[in-house]
Amino acid sequence: MSRREILYKIKYAFQKIFRKNHISDYEIWNCRECLAKYILPRLNALRSQDFLCFPNDVNSISLSRTVIDKKNNRHKEELANWLKTMDEMIFAFEYALYGDSADKKSADFYTRYFGEDPYEEFNKDYNNKVDYQIIEEAHKRALKGFALFGKYFLFLYD
Numbered sequence: 408m409s410r411r412e413i414l415y416k417i418k419y420a421f422q423k424i425f426r427k428n429h430i431s432d433y434e435i436w437n438c439r440e441c442l443a444k445y446i447l448p449r450l451n452a453l454r455s456q457d458f459l460c461f462p463n464d465v466n467s468i469s470l471s472r473t474v475i476d477k478k479n480n481r482h483k484e485e486l487a488n489w490l491k492t493m494d495e496m497i498f499a500f501e502y503a504l505y506g507d508s509a510d511k512k513s514a515d516f517y518t519r520y521f522g523e524d525p526y527e528e529f530n531k532d533y534n535n536k537v538d539y540q541i542i543e544e545a546h547k548r549a550l551k552g553f554a555l556f557g558k559y560f561l562f563l564y565d
Contacts, residue, residue: 443503450500453563454493461489462562492555499552506545517541 419431434441460474461482476482498520505516509526517524525538 439503443500447497447500447504450493450497453565454490454497456565458486458489458565460565461486462559492559495552496556499549499556502545502549506549517545521545
């Protein structure tokens, strides 16, 4: 880490300590990444637990949820759909963190979800060979995941 980077980290630390809102310039300038770093682990934790219920009608004023009956096949299908919805939300926040760079984390992200890294050729010899089709597909899927996050935000509890 360079001297300049260390000085910036110190500056941002002082901003967090002394500002009324405890938000540094870095967190404001890079709001997308800071929010994704905060939300993603919580979505992963929620997704990994055994659900007792799943959302009902999201257009209803009620935040009621259906309690899962393990013997009811319809409940099993609706729970599976809810888990797929959660997976799409998780994908969106991972995309916000890793999808826009050509580093190791980005390569792991694209390989996990698409089977290949669109920046692989670019990283080898810094040519302009980037697979934009995969990047565009990831972007569209992330937009869908963020829309689902907004739609189901009030239902992210168990």
